[in-house]
Amino acid sequence: SQQGEEDPQALSIQEGENATMNCSYKTSINNLQWYRQNSGRGLVHLILIRSNEREKHSGRLRVTLDTSKKSSSLLITASRAADTASYFCATDPLDSKLTFGKGITLSVRP
Amino acid sequence: EPEVTQTPSHQVTQMGQEVILRCVPISNHLYFYWYRQILGQKVEFLVSFYNNEISEKSEIFDDQFSVERPDGSNFTLKIRSTKLEDSAMYFCASRLAGSTDTQYFGPGTRLTVL
Numbered sequence: 001s002q003q004g005e006e007d008p009q010a011l012s013i014q015e016g017e018n019a020t021m022n023c024s025y026k027t028s029i030n031n032l033q034w035y036r037q038n039s040g041r042g043l044v045h046l047i048l049i050r051s052n053e054r055e056k057h058s059g060r061l062r063v064t065l066d067t068s069k070k071s072s073s074l075l076i077t078a079s080r081a082a083d084t085a086s087y088f089c090a091t092d093p094l095d096s097k098l099t100f101g102k103g104i105t106l107s108v109r110p
Numbered sequence: 111e112p113e114v115t116q117t118p119s120h121q122v123t124q125m126g127q128e129v130i131l132r133c134v135p136i137s138n139h140l141y142f143y144w145y146r147q148i149l150g151q152k153v154e155f156l157v158s159f160y161n162n163e164i165s166e167k168s169e170i171f172d173d174q175f176s177v178e179r180p181d182g183s184n185f186t187l188k189i190r191s192t193k194l195e196d197s198a199m200y201f202c203a204s205r206l207a208g209s210t211d212t213q214y215f216g217p218g219t220r221l222t223v224l
Contacts, residue, residue, distance in 0.1 A: 033212065042217035043153070043201060088153065096141065096205070097166060098213055100153040 006089055006101040014109050019076040021104045023089030024069075030092045032065055034074050037086045037103070046074070046087075081110045112136045114216035116202050122222045123192055131187045131219045133202030141205040142185045143213065144177065146170070146198040153201065159185065192223045 006023045013019050031050045035043040049056045049065045056063045062075040086105050090098040115134045123129050135142050144156040157167040176188045199220050203213040
């Protein structure tokens with residue numbers, strides 16, 4: 001089964017707007033993590049939310065987790081051009097390897 | 111802030127050649143991983159390593175692949191006889207301990223097989 005499927009696949013917004021990205025998964029998880037990847041570069045860890053948590057904040061990031069719906073959302077508030085990147089959710093079932101989705105391409109127009 | 115480092119950043123090799131990709135995980139971390147990302151595709155798990163042995167590997171990680179922790183700091187991925195389809199970005203990651211800890215990724219090595 002596929003884990004960590006994000007939607008939309010691509011998102012284009014104006015600087016200053018909020019960006020909401022969603023992730024769905026199929027099996028039980030220990031935690032869910034969001035990563036950012038600038039074009040051709042490495043994966044930068046953004047935030048981890050544990051299965052017993054419902055919401056978490058880090059700076060301009062807000063992550064929610066609904067284990068009953070097997071879904072998570074990442075909200076970036078007051079977006080900046082520098083937020084332009086691909087965003088991935090990665091699920092950690094109970095065996096520690098991460099399963100990534102295909103990612104969401106976020107473009108923030110100045 | 112400690113970080114995972116990888117060398118080289120870009121490796122070009124001929125089909126059939128052996129390559130070794132190197133990683134230095136964060137120093138007090140106990141769990142180590144290799145992932146790969148073929149251009150335009152998902153990041154895929156290859157192998158996890160703990161306590162000096164492989165703890166899990168994916169179907170991709172066949173007999174052509176091996177990992178080693180030759181000393182207290184390096185973690186290597188060897189591909190014995192590269193194929194064209196091995197061309198990808200290879201990421202090393204490490205985790206302190208416990209399945210609720212964050213996996214920190216290195217910047218990746220871009221492997222191009224000609």
